[in-house]
Every structure is written in structure tokens, then in C-alpha cells.
Amino acid sequence: MSGAYQPKTALEFKSTSITVPALLLASNDLSTIEECLREKIAQGAEFFRESPVLIDLHRVNAAELEVDVAGLVSLLFDLNLVPISLRGGTETQNAAAVVLGLSLQAVSPSTRRAPAAVQEKVESVVKTTAEAPAEKRGEAVLKPANKLITQPVRSGQRVYSHGDLTVTATVSAGAEIMAEGNIHVYGSLRGRALAGVQGDSNCRIFCMDMQAELVSIAGIYQLRDDIPKELQHKSTQVSLDEQMLVIKEL
Numbered sequence: 001m002s003g004a005y006q007p008k009t010a011l012e013f014k015s016t017s018i019t020v021p022a023l024l025l026a027s028n029d030l031s032t033i034e035e036c037l038r039e040k041i042a043q044g045a046e047f048f049r050e051s052p053v054l055i056d057l058h059r060v061n062a063a064e065l066e067v068d069v070a071g072l073v074s075l076l077f078d079l080n081l082v083p084i085s086l087r088g089g090t091e092t093q094n095a096a097a098v099v100l101g102l103s104l105q106a107v108s109p110s111t112r113r114a115p116a117a118v119q120e121k122v123e124s125v126v127k128t129t130a131e132a133p134a135e136k137r138g139e140a141v142l143k144p145a146n147k148l149i150t151q152p153v154r155s156g157q158r159v160y161s162h163g164d165l166t167v168t169a170t171v172s173a174g175a176e177i178m179a180e181g182n183i184h185v186y187g188s189l190r191g192r193a194l195a196g197v198q199g200d201s202n203c204r205i206f207c208m209d210m211q212a213e214l215v216s217i218a219g220i221y222q223l224r225d226d227i228p229k230e231l232q233h234k235s236t237q238v239s240l241d242e243q244m245l246v247i248k249e250l
Contacts, residue, residue: 020084022054022219023076028065030075037079043225053081055102058088069096146181153177153191165195173213182206194221196240205238206250220245 041048060067076083086097094104147161155174165179168186175191183195185207196203196218210231213224217240235250
């Protein structure tokens, strides 16, 4: 008897959660961008090596700055980053991105509106409905699935929670913990901690011993070298204030 094992199906789809760093550009000067990127990469070479990157052009387009998309993509590849997607682009930028093999995100919805009287009525109904308790709207009230980890999170491990995540042990260097809600670490945080990964800027990170390689809330992050040295090995709280991380001692 010979022949390879034949499974019932050649493939299957499974749900997964992947966190991709977003590169929010405030300048269209490729030389300046390269200088800033090299500085950031030097602070966490292993984290950035061949890391997928989402290019966000909202800020530069709001400032009406022209962006050389092809040059930017080439620069990222030269720095061992892997640009995979673009958002906030103009029609021209989006077309260039597609030619370069990037996907597009956050496509703007139609801007056409109903007549003013109809629109006002719709907005009034939506507001009243949104303010009503979920039970009165006939909706099921779903609580997020919080997760509790009581064992050390070892190097190379990745833990994801759809709600809050609580770890009562050490998070080792090279480990990654992610939560759609808050993160609590009642031990040493030496790896990477990413809270509010679905964009909730009100989330926070709490830990008893700050030694993190990276902390992030709603996609805004700081590397180890950006964390004040006086907070190392201290009980700390990380929050987000106007797109800037605030790290302070508890």
C-alpha cells in the first residue's frame, strides 16, 4: 500500500486576530521619514524585522501634502519592513497602492445625504434609540469574554482576550499579550502588551513590575527605550491621552 495521506479537505478557514503596526505619517519628506524610522527600528530591531506595516496617510492628506507612494513602499522594504495595506489615501494614492500589491482599508462611505428634513428626522430617531438601554431596544446584552492567565506567559507565546486580560504571573521577554479591553499584570511585564487592540482608546495597562519591550493602546505604542528609566521595575499604569501614551507610577 502506498500513497500520501489524503485529508477530507485540502484547507479550512479559522478565525484569528492579528495586530499590525500602523505607520501614521505627518511628513512627506522621504529622507526625514527614513531617519525617524531608522531611529525607531534601532530601539527594537527584533520587533520590526520583517514586520507587516499598514501605511496611514490621513494626516499628510489633511495637510494637503503630496506623497510618493512608490518611493515610500520601496523605502519600507529597504528597511526590512513589509507594507501590506494603505488607508486614508486619495484616489491616486489608492491606485498606486493597488499597483504595488497593497490592499486598501477604511474606504470612505458615500457622502450623499437625504433631504434636510428627512435627515433631521432620521438623526433624531437614531439618537433616541442609541440612548435607550440595550434591554429596551430588544437587544441581547453581551459581556466581553475576559481572560485570566495564572501561569507564566513564556517567550514566543501570544495570548489574546476579547475583553480584559489579567495575568497573575510573569510575562517573559519575547511574549506578547493582547486584549480588546484592559490589561492587568500582577507580576513582571517583560514582553509586549497591547491593550484596546480594536481601537478603544479608553483602555489601560497596569503592571506590578514595568520591564516591557513594548506597550501599546489602540495602536499607539512606545518601545522600552521610550519608557522613562525611573519607571523601570515600578508598578505603573499606561493610558492614552490625545494620541500620546502616558506612563506613570501607581
